[in-house]
Amino acid sequence: MNNPFTLIIDDEPDIRELLEITLNRMNIQTLCAEDITSAKKLLEKHSFDLCLTDMKLPDGNGLDLIDYIQKSNKPMPIAVITAHGSMDIAITAMKKGAFDFLSKPVDLTVLRQLINNALKLSAQPQTTKERRTRHLLLGESQLMRDIRSNIDKVARSQAPVYISGESGSGKELIAKLIHQQSPRNESPFIAINCGAIPAELMESEFFGHKKGSFTGATTDKQGLFQAAEGGTLFLDEVADLPLALQVKLLRAIQEKKIRPVGGHQEISTNIRLLSATHKDLNAMVERGEFRQDLYYRINVIDLVSPPLRNRASDIPELAEHLLAKLATSNVQQQPTLSKEAIHGLKHYHFPGNVRELENILERALALYDGKTIELDDLNLPCSTELPKAEEFNPSEMSLEDYLEEIEKEALSKALEENRWNKTETAKHLGLTFRSLRYRLKKLGLD
Template sequence: MSAKVLIIDDEELFREDLATLLESEGFRCRTAADGESGLELARQEAPDVVLTDLMMPGISGLEVVHRLAELSPESAVIVITAFGSLDTAVDAFRKGAADYLLKPVVPEDLFAKIRRIQEMRRLEREVHYLRRAVAEAGPGIRLVGSSPAMSRVRELIERIAEAPSPVLILGDTGTGKEVVARSIHHRGKGDRAPFVAVNCAALPRELAESELFGHARGAFTGAVRDKPGVFEIAAGGTLFLDEIGEMPLDLQPKLLRAIEEQRVTRVGGVRPVDTPVRIIAATNRDLGKMVDDGTFRRDLYFRIRVVEIVLPPLRQRREDVPELVDHLLRRLCLRLKRKVRAVEPAAMRVLMAADWPGNVRELENVLERALILADGDTLRLEHLPAEFRRSDDPDRASDDLRAAVRAYEAHHIQQVLEAAGGNREEAARRLGIDPSTLYRRLKELELQPPARGDD
């Protein structure tokens, strides 16, 4: 996105020539002939960069620098003057200037300074949101699971990552919708662009519009300064709208317009701001039914579901539980400073047999509790909540449990075979069974062994 530049200079010819020069390089320019009108424009439009002369009638350039620090703190100021001295430069920097140039201006130097400022601002925004994301999500977030269902999700992510089209992720609470959104962003834009996540259900109703689109100073009580919304902050990257089904109905037309036009106007503002973002939305609600009920706009629904990804609940991909447990335990051990390295078979059986209405999030909470109670390097059945321990009673075994045990056995055998390089004799030895027993179980479990080593 090109930088917005405000030029404040009392010399009309210089001011207009500079604007023409910058616009030829793709920058968007506004001009002001004095400090007062320049400050008013800065208040209204929050430019990325302000170029101001020092020696002007009325408000001096140094006063402009000083007042901009409060009026438009996100604007970087470059002081341009024909009356340069070391003392003047030091004074300008003390008042908040980002850089200093002497007239006559060398165009290449000016372009380079503006672009450097623009890149620094982008990095500052990204660092801020990455820090918040890391604090909220914890270390090591990735898409975990080798089941057919998750393999299909992973394949779809690879196919759509580079496209700018909106994506709608559907799934129960705790299935990992934000993890999928981050995976799409990472594969498409990598670390070059911001990823901004917004929980629509947590937006205060009276401030939702301001959070999304930003506001101008004085737009409402408490708006003491200009503030960008998440659309502006995510510009050039991805905006993840979680729980999109909770978006207030009266805000949905404005959201649709922002998505379609790729620009927003701050609350109380007068000029639109370009916001090229990729929209990824997610919900655990039936948006189609909400459309029929009149609680969600049909046009917005079709706009955000250009690509649709459906995440299966954990109970429908039980074979992923061992891999998830391993991944989550490593994360939790790091955070809790524990050294649990294994899960006993009885505990794994009940974890695989559970229905997990809260999905991966519930699994993580159960494992965190178990880790706190664990007193060695192995997580055992006794460390799990009582309702899980009861489910291991063989007299109450269900079809789900038998299926889970079968899936766990298949997963374990496959891992041992891979560790043995496909050598079935060696795998049988590591498993403590006869090779003939291993061959039979491979056939019964319909396993395809990896490429064999020498038997």
């Protein structure tokens, strides 16, 4: 990009001047406004690559400006400048679509990194790369299409993303795709399983340490934050973070700085934070097992990786893809699945989601006769029993999901008994045809 152009909006002349000087030194042209009205005038006349705006302005709130720019025909990355400690405002702005925040007093290293990130973003073509995501994250159900389009959207932000979902449902795959679609894709993607590091080593693992800072620290060591510099840090099983480290992580996110164990100097960091867990973090917050303030900061944008049973229409495509992959790695010819086998898979409960589907197919590949995989070869665990109310555990599943599950089981059972004749099934259940059709559609059973 030649001569990037930035709009700076702040009512404090000192801040405007500091930002302007720093950006000009980076060969970035700037124009300044002191309030929303004059900013809008400049936005009408010029085309900017980036906007840096204060939140409390004399004639209104910076949040309104975010809306205004996003609705305009010249959208651009917007970073908000917030008063020290007002992380809540930064989070609200990022939820609205601001791509990052800068807190006062402005740290110049952090500012330069932010500008570089923003310019990479402006230089990235706006056209989405949905086709690429489509090859890796399979499924044509509405749920999967929504996830793919959300991945493309959030890849353009720096805001922390929290990915929830059952085990094996694709959380890590989603995290990798967010990184690959983002302007950070040429820097590292570092994934860390927070449950797998001993608590006493965790701080050093995250932030690094200085030689001699504890027994065994024979050299300086870089932590994961530094290893992920410029890229993405994925905290998997974030629910397993010990409380002591949660406090330190909170600081690192807020200040964009870390301090290695035994070190005296803070180091500024430039990472995108993604996190995931299959546990119910909300419930853990309520029980005091996870800090609410940290939950709020890592969960600026949340994505839900839906369980496989809620998108049964994706199962045939996924099964075929996984079979092809397995057959290739076993140097086997790719088998086909019989109709009954596909039917069986579409009605299986899949507590272990896509990973379980993969395991089932791998086992079947070893057993089948060399042509077609039959239902029996799949050896599906029996799961056709209706869930029972006394088994309901709110910390594992919301009431809504649980009731949906029961409805789905009941409808599948009735459909099967009536040989998939919807008119008969509706009669059998005492529903109108339209009401049955509506429910099937809602549950992804059509």
